[in-house]
Amino acid sequence: xxxxxxxxxxxxxxxxxxxxxxxxxxxxxxxxxxxxxxxxxxxxxxxxxxxxxxxxxxxxxxxxxxxxxxxxxxxxxxxxxxxxxxxxxxxxxxxxxxxxxxxxxxxxxxxxxxxxxxxxxxxxxxxxxxxxxxxxxxxxxxxxxxxxxxxxxxxxxxxxxxxxxxxxxxxxxxxxxxxxxxxxxxxxxxxxxxxxxxxxxxxxxxxxxxxxxxxxxxxxxxxxxxxxxxxxxxxxxxxxxxxxxxxxxxxxxxxxxxxxxxxxxxxxxxxxxxxxxxxxxxxxxxxxxxxxxxxxxxxxxxxxxxxxxxxxxxxxxxxxxxxxxxxxxxxxxxxxxxxxxxxxxxxxxxxxxxxxxxxxxxxxxxxxxxxxxxxxxxxxxxxxxxxxxxxxxxxxxxxxxxxxxxxxxxxxxxxxxxxxxxxxxxxxxxxxxxxxxxxxxxxxxxxxxxxxxxxxxxxxxxx
Amino acid sequence: xxxxxxxxxxxxxxxxxxxxxxxxxxxxxxxxxxxxxxxxxxxxxxxxxxxxxxxxxxxxxxxxxxxxxxxxxxxxxxxxxxxxxxxxxxxxxxxxxxxxxxxxxxxxxxxxxxxxxxxxxxxxxxxxxxxxxxxxxxxxxxxxxxxxxxxxxxxxxxxxxxxxxxxxxxxxxxxxxxxxxxxxxxxxxxxxxxxxxxxxxxxxxxxxxxxxxxxxxxxxxxxxxxxxxxxxxxxxxxxxxxxxxxxxxxxxxxxxxxxxxxxxxxxxxxxxxxxxxxxxxxxxxxxxxxxxxxxxxxxxxxxxxxxxxxxxxxxxxxxxxxxxxxxxxxxxxxxxxxxxxxxxxxxxxxxxxxxxxxxxxxxxxxxxxxxxxxxxxxxxxxxxxxxxxxxxxxxxxxx
Numbered sequence: 001x002x003x004x005x006x007x008x009x010x011x012x013x014x015x016x017x018x019x020x021x022x023x024x025x026x027x028x029x030x031x032x033x034x035x036x037x038x039x040x041x042x043x044x045x046x047x048x049x050x051x052x053x054x055x056x057x058x059x060x061x062x063x064x065x066x067x068x069x070x071x072x073x074x075x076x077x078x079x080x081x082x083x084x085x086x087x088x089x090x091x092x093x094x095x096x097x098x099x100x101x102x103x104x105x106x107x108x109x110x111x112x113x114x115x116x117x118x119x120x121x122x123x124x125x126x127x128x129x130x131x132x133x134x135x136x137x138x139x140x141x142x143x144x145x146x147x148x149x150x151x152x153x154x155x156x157x158x159x160x161x162x163x164x165x166x167x168x169x170x171x172x173x174x175x176x177x178x179x180x181x182x183x184x185x186x187x188x189x190x191x192x193x194x195x196x197x198x199x200x201x202x203x204x205x206x207x208x209x210x211x212x213x214x215x216x217x218x219x220x221x222x223x224x225x226x227x228x229x230x231x232x233x234x235x236x237x238x239x240x241x242x243x244x245x246x247x248x249x250x251x252x253x254x255x256x257x258x259x260x261x262x263x264x265x266x267x268x269x270x271x272x273x274x275x276x277x278x279x280x281x282x283x284x285x286x287x288x289x290x291x292x293x294x295x296x297x298x299x300x301x302x303x304x305x306x307x308x309x310x311x312x313x314x315x316x317x318x319x320x321x322x323x324x325x326x327x328x329x330x331x332x333x334x335x336x337x338x339x340x341x342x343x344x345x346x347x348x349x350x351x352x353x354x355x356x357x358x359x360x361x362x363x364x365x366x367x368x369x370x371x372x373x374x375x376x377x378x379x380x381x382x383x384x385x386x387x388x389x390x391x392x393x394x395x396x397x398x399x400x401x402x403x404x405x406x407x408x409x410x411x412x413x414x415x416x417x418x419x420x421x422x423x424x425x426x427x428x429x430x431x432x433x434x435x436x437x438x439x440x441x442x443x444x445x446x447x448x449x450x451x452x453x454x455x456x457x458x459x460x461x462x463x
Numbered sequence: 464x465x466x467x468x469x470x471x472x473x474x475x476x477x478x479x480x481x482x483x484x485x486x487x488x489x490x491x492x493x494x495x496x497x498x499x500x501x502x503x504x505x506x507x508x509x510x511x512x513x514x515x516x517x518x519x520x521x522x523x524x525x526x527x528x529x530x531x532x533x534x535x536x537x538x539x540x541x542x543x544x545x546x547x548x549x550x551x552x553x554x555x556x557x558x559x560x561x562x563x564x565x566x567x568x569x570x571x572x573x574x575x576x577x578x579x580x581x582x583x584x585x586x587x588x589x590x591x592x593x594x595x596x597x598x599x600x601x602x603x604x605x606x607x608x609x610x611x612x613x614x615x616x617x618x619x620x621x622x623x624x625x626x627x628x629x630x631x632x633x634x635x636x637x638x639x640x641x642x643x644x645x646x647x648x649x650x651x652x653x654x655x656x657x658x659x660x661x662x663x664x665x666x667x668x669x670x671x672x673x674x675x676x677x678x679x680x681x682x683x684x685x686x687x688x689x690x691x692x693x694x695x696x697x698x699x700x701x702x703x704x705x706x707x708x709x710x711x712x713x714x715x716x717x718x719x720x721x722x723x724x725x726x727x728x729x730x731x732x733x734x735x736x737x738x739x740x741x742x743x744x745x746x747x748x749x750x751x752x753x754x755x756x757x758x759x760x761x762x763x764x765x766x767x768x769x770x771x772x773x774x775x776x777x778x779x780x781x782x783x784x785x786x787x788x789x790x791x792x793x794x795x796x797x798x799x800x801x802x803x804x805x806x807x808x809x810x811x812x813x814x815x816x817x818x819x820x821x822x823x824x825x826x827x828x829x830x831x832x833x834x835x836x837x838x839x840x841x842x843x844x845x846x847x848x849x850x851x852x853x854x855x856x857x858x859x860x861x862x
Contacts, residue, residue: 023674023731023746023778023779023796023797024673024674024797026730066567067566067567067847068566068567068568068569069566094668208671209671210671210673211670211671211672211673211729212673212729213673214673214674299564303562303564303571303573303589304562304564305560305561305562305573305574305575305587306523306560306561306562306575308560308575308577308582308584407591408506408589408590408591409589411571411573411589411591412573412586412587412588412589415573415575415587415589416586416587419575419584419587423584442796444796444797444798447846458673462796
């Protein structure tokens, strides 16, 4: 009587996949296909899917931004304020280390903040404006940052020019990541081999503040083209492929940036004509999973309001324009845009660009798959106003919103900034697009955050 | 804030939170005046009146693809405006294009106010109302169809709780302790809500553990808890309605083990000296000691003539129901879907008798058994790193 059921149970057991996964497991390695690797692994603004993926593996910032847009702990585990919100002390976690084994203390954190402020990041400019002496330091007219001190190895003090609701949000940017004097990072993976343009190999960092990542190692391999990477993924030579269907988040806005200093877009009616033409974009048909809302920010950052009334009829334009197209923009979208612009009478010359080059490309039009450096509405709008070279009135509204302590009034003001940007027609949204990664069967734990960063620190593989 | 923060990925969290919004909105007209949805309508009505002044107001209908129940929220707003302003769809008026969304811990309504005719933007307003953290809604679900071994008489599912619940323990028929990485929270089942009665931090310092484990064992109104992040085991008990720390120990006391239970450092694996369940490490241990799940996911049964292996793979959560029946999570990889397996045990052989799918990954199970009935509570983790509780009222079928 007993033998038969046990046999049955063994049959059932055999029918289940051997090594069935019970949860995250330590061990294993992943190969990720990318189209590009940054020339340097030093912290910097991470423009584009590949740069944010790779720099995010290596680096860690003092703070993060939480789901509600407020600051969340990173290397700094807590903070306290004094002087009615003008002075903030950030307390570092105990026992932090860099990849090279050296201790991570407030001295390194302070040095990293100075490096950030001297760099080109848009958010560094915003941060400099808010810290005592920040603008002078950034401009090079002051040798030290008056508003920054490290009173102990485990704490930093920042003195602000005025109280703000998100006092040190820019420090969540990749460009503000904390590095050692020798440039070592403190992110979840330790780079062991970096061949720019070819390969980046990394191993798990045992002393990461959240604990060792599950994977033993990870490598990012550069492919010649999206088609070549897709073929490698299909052939099983890659375990993860950014851009493929899989882990996904609506974290990227398809933006068309119009340069108002160049004809014909120096004329508001020309910009209105482009806006009207975009109404026939059919983003969701071209890009399954996209949100066709013409909002500039994803709903995770700022609620999407119903679209305003339809734009007027598209008038004809007769001009020759350059269109810089960022590499991460889906081909169908850029092709459709060129067709719509051509119907307007524009003769379009397409300039394929890398994500970082597309931001500053000398073109009348720039088409970007844009994700914010920090997933918070005011900082994202700060980036967009800079990108669009927005009028001073919009910047003033944004500054007022940044200092508004009441969350509801602040949100309403940010809505107004977004509306003013849309009204200016210097930057137009084609819709909110998913950032995604295809994963081979048995790979779990890969997520995409609201900054469009594909994160592997909780990735694990079935044995 | 601070120690114990577990990073969450905002978009996932928002997606998870959005699951709650339709329920809140659908229930809106029946909610009492002080509910978050009603407060949100009050706030928005005040803003609309401020901008519109004496002008007529048109409230745009719930847009295509709007959250289910959005029309009900609109009805609440209409109620608050009626009699204070003229509602009109034609003629000079202020049109209100609105959207209701949810953020962690809050409901948010934003609106664009437009002068009609003409389409001139007058203002954009935004208001919010905090969700009541102390009373997490418990929403009825459709019970699964009739079963052969267990009848599921009723199922309900809570709103999102803070953090990831790793262990559960019933301390009475109405009270349950939910243990996360760094704290324990005591909830009381009160009709259609889980009322948070008390919270208590677990012993510091906390160690970094990427995938923490926890165990909670109730006894005489108190609960021993241990997580792989906390520095020691804690005995928690209710004291004047609050959780109080009664005792601390290096290891969690366990009958028959002089050294007690500990987690393998940095992991979710429980070390257990060789005994009725065989040697550790274990992914899950049933508080009665009747069953466990080993590191490979194989179910172990106590008293199996020296061989506790049951020959069945399950997931990392297990709870005893009646004699000869266990509940366990499924052995599938954690993801968007999991299942409760009802496992029949006969002659030390385990077989899956029933399977009930659940959304999310089951991290913990706890049972409260009465004769032929039982309440089974499951803690289910959503992709954003927060949990819900799923409550099932069960009835045993046949012998």
